[in-house]
Amino acid sequence: MTLALNQLNLSQVASNKEISVPQYDRESTEIGIVHLGPGAFHRAHQAFYTENAMNLSGGNWGICGVSLRSATARDVLAKQDNLYTLAILDKNISYQVIGAIKEVLVASEQTNDVITRMSAASTKLITLTITEKGYCLAADGSLDLNHSDIKHDLANPSAPVSAIGFIVEALKLRKLNSINAFNILSCDNVSGNGDKLRRAVLDYAEQFDADLKDWIDTNVAFPNAMVDSITPKTENYTVESVSKAVGLQDNWPIQREEFTQWVIDNNWQGERPNWEDVGVIFTDDVEGFEKAKLRLLNCLHSTLAYAGSLAGFETVFDVTSDKGFYQFISKLASEEIIGSFKPPKELNAEIYSHDIIQRFLNPNIRHLLAQIAFDGSQKIQMRILPTIEDNLLLGRSTTLLSLSLACWFEFICQALKSGNEIIDPIASTFTQMPHLLSNDVMEVVEAFLSIESIFGQTFKDNTQLKVQLAESLSALRIGDIKNISNIVDKLSA
Secondary structure (H helix, E strand, O other): OOEEOOOOOHHHHHOOOOEEOOOOOOOOOOEEEEEEOOOHHHHHOHHHHHHHHHHHHOOOOEEEEEEOOOOHHHHHHHOOOOOEEEEEEOOOEEEEEEOOEEEEEEOOOOHHHHHHHHHOOOOOEEEEOOOHHHHOEOOOOOEOOOOHHHHHHHHOOOOOOOHHHHHHHHHHHHHHOOOOOOEEEEOOOOOOHHHHHHHHHHHHHHOOOHHHHHHHHHHOOOOOEEEEOOOOOOOHHHHHHHHHHHOEEOOOOEEEOOOOEEEEEOOOOOOOOOHHHHOOEEEOOHHHHHHHHHHHHHHHHHHHHHHHHHOOOOEHHHHHOOHHHHHHHHHHHHHHHOOOOOOOOOOOHHHHHHHHHHHHOOOOOOOEHHHHHOOHHHHHHHHOHHHHHHHHHHOOOOHHHHHHHHHHHHHHHHHHHHOOOOOOOOHHHHHOOHHHHOOOHHHHHHHHHOOHHHHOOOOOOOHHHHHHHHHHHHHHHHOOHHHHHHHHHHHHO
16 A cells, blocks of 8 residues: 655654654744755755755755746645655665655746745745756856846846846845845856856846845855766656655655765855755865866766767666776776876765766666767866866876767767767757768868867867877777777777
8 A cells, every 4th residue: 555645644654664754843844945946956965965954953944946937846746745755776775755845836937926935034045956058158157148038037127037037136135125145056067156156146136236236246155066966867667666665655756876975165154054964065175076076977977978879778887887888987087087187185086986987887777878968069078178188288198088089979970870869059060060971080080179169279289189089980980889898908009
């Protein structure tokens, strides 16, 4: 018999030793956090940390989730009093009912309710997972005043549609009513996320009131943060496995791996949950943690996505379980990535690298290579190219990094040749480049490197790198990528 997950049944759920439940008085806990973008990652990560902080020491840190457009989260979670199950699926499997989210609002339908909640004195903190697109930034990092959402909000400030518009409108009302400002914490997987958000908010405020801009600049902290935990989307089997394992009818459980990391800049003003007591790292070197993640976790992820897809693998687990690919990414990490950057004092890069690869071997997380492969033109700029550039400057090897990049080249070329859809912001650019269909590998390499928005001039003018990339691409086309060890050995000889 399955038990419906809701507040009324929570005491019955608590009798099941296979699942943990909120240890605080959920009904009396007030909302202190408004989170924009209550998707799977937020519910598996920030809400999880907040839940554990309240379990440990209480506090009015209930979360109001705000979906900017979609009503799905509100409508599904409302049926179970905003409770949901977090399934940790790893070598150790555990289940936890999360109660930190107390309400979900839909901004496009409940604009006034959202502004009221954000401007309330009880709200101490705004957090965000809205993806980089939600920041509405121009290429130079400033707010894009021509963005359709920003243009709308500038014309209709009291009825915003963008996250930036909602934030500034709420801050304006708090200033007007002499209510302390809230902190704003980006939790997006974006380099310098707090700095980028700060720029967008101040640029927007400046359009209305220079005094408001100065007040925000003085009173609002925008800490940079780094987040990490592999969180696949909820699928039918997730719902079924939770029901089978703990006897709960949960319409929207969340799954993730056991590993989780949240690193936040010490730049802080005002109150916050006791996150530091439940594993959150506060540091003066968020950038160092961020760089380690991008260069190790994300670079290896993208390498596996493109190389593994070419070899016919479907998931991260599948490809990492192959001895040749396991050795390839291990060698890539140890010989060309570690040593390309200075890790923060709190992080051992060798142990971190080893742990990352072990995370890939989690059979309970079905992380699709195709999903990781999306938007490659953007991802490689953060995940692969900076390491190549630094290694070239340091006189370090770029042989395996070149192979990693060549795998992306070949992935795009194969998609063009087969007529498969390319999910990438510049997909149309690829389709208009006939040289990408050439059998001449140097011609293909030069065509890719001519895309200035990705590679700039540094890569285009480096003869050594071009030769390495051509050799790697040739090795991929001549050899059998399923036996990647042979390709690696040939290039490393």
